[in-house]
Amino acid sequence: MAGTLMSSDSDSDLEVLEQLSDWDNEDTDGDEGPSGSRRSYCRIDYTQCLTDAEFTFRFRLNKAAVQLLLSEIMPHVKVTCNRNHGVAPLHQLLLTLRFYALGTMLISVADFVGVSKSTASRIVHDISGAIAILYNKYIVMHPNHVDKFFQYGQFPRVLGAIDCTHIRIQSPNHTIGEEFRNRKGYFSLNVQAVCDADLKFMNVVARWPGSAHDATIFNNSVLRAQCEAGTFGNRWLLADSAYPNRxxxxxxxxxxxARNEQKYNDAHIATRNLIERTFGVWKRRFPVISLSMRLSLENIQKVIIATAVLHNICRIHNLQETPAEVQIPFQAMDDDDLQTVGVQDSRDRTELIEAYFSTM
Structure with missing residues (x-):
């Protein structure tokens, strides 16, 4: 699909979505006029007043991608007035995307749509959950990129590249807070991910505190059980030394x-670098995961999974990488926290080096 993902009818289609209900014309956030009637809040139609480039910059997806996403999450979006105070589904989605783009205080994006902070919080919770439900559709382990991986480092039979990255959070509370303090001293979730050769996520685990070792996360994952059951055939995950060799x-x-060992390392690094690139593209497109999130743990986990889904949607539709609208701390883009576990089973690695890399 073309990078612009636009059709000549996209604007008109979004206009129809904009008019799906009358909720968008009233905000029942507690303010009433002098006669006791509801105060109307006229929200801006960003699909009409912004060019596609401007729209993409503010919401990280273009208009057509937003249209598609809205149609997919509609079955999971609560649209009753009492729940989200008269905000139409489209504006709920745009508010949430704006929050992902800014990674700032909820009050800022609440003002953007004209709701209270509490309403904005509920909307981010609901929409993030609705997007996260799409995980199994957009984030799937597959063994189909062996040839593409080979092009990067001439490493054979690669299933995917795996690594962990730390997502900054505020301390959850004084009781369990220290579990989330990582080795670098800040609070985080340690998020494990696997990518394919197109920089798409194939697996994301976002429930472990920052103090958890990378190997611990993998050893307790469904992915490990699948690998040990031979689900993906005779293919390898490439990992750094924080993981066990298997x-x-x-x-x-x-x-x-030896020279063949160095060739192995060079090919390994060139190929495994794809997961670092994936993390970088993900964090730049959605700065909310590069900054310290001030949400409940449940909401943070939903935001992480939701933005991973959105990242894959952007990659599938070849949307160009959008520069961050806010400044991202350098350490957020380079937060590798290597904890070596040592080699535990090197037979396959030794055979590969002797049989393949010795002949290169």
Whole structure:
């Protein structure tokens, strides 16, 4: 599908969505006029007043992608007036996307649509949950990129590249807060992900505190059970030295001494670098996950999964990477926290080095 993902009818289609209900013309957030009648709040039709480039910059997706996404989440969006105070589904989605783009205080995006902070919080909760429901549709493990991975580092039989990244959060509370303090001293969730050769997520685990070791997350994952059951055939995950070396997961050699070992490491690094690139594109497009989120743990997990789904939607539709509208701290883009676990099963790795990399 073309990078612009636009058809000649997209604006008119969005206009129809904009007019799906009359809720968008009234905000029942507690304010009433002098006669006791509801105060009307006229919301801006951003699909009409912004060019597609301006729209994409503010909402991280273009108009056609928003149209498609809205149609997919509609079955999961609560549209009763009492729940979200008269905000139409389209504006609920735009408010949430704006929050992902800014990663700022909820009051800022609440003002953007003209609702209270509490209403904005409920909308972000509901819409993030609705988008996260699409996980199984857009984030899928598949063994189809062996040839594409090979083009990056001439590494054979690669299933995917796996790594963890820390997503900053505020301390949840004094009781469990220290569980979320990572080795670098700040509070975070340690999020594990696997990517394919097109920088799309194939697996995301976003429930572990920052103190959790990368290997612990993997060892307790469904992905490990699938790998050990041979679900993906004779293919390898490429991981750094924070992970265990297994017959289905290969890690670098810590101190290469031979030429074929160095070739193995070079190919491994060139291919595994794709997961670092994936994290970078994800965090730049959705700065909310690069800054310290001030939400409940449940909402943070929903935002992480939702933005991962949106990242894949952007990659599937070839949407160009959008520069961050806010400044992202450098450490948020380079937060590798390597904790070596050592080699535990190096037979497959040794055979690969001797049989393949010795002949290169």
């Amino acid at each position: 017959c289905y997961m290969l890690t670098p050699i810590l101190n290469p001494s």
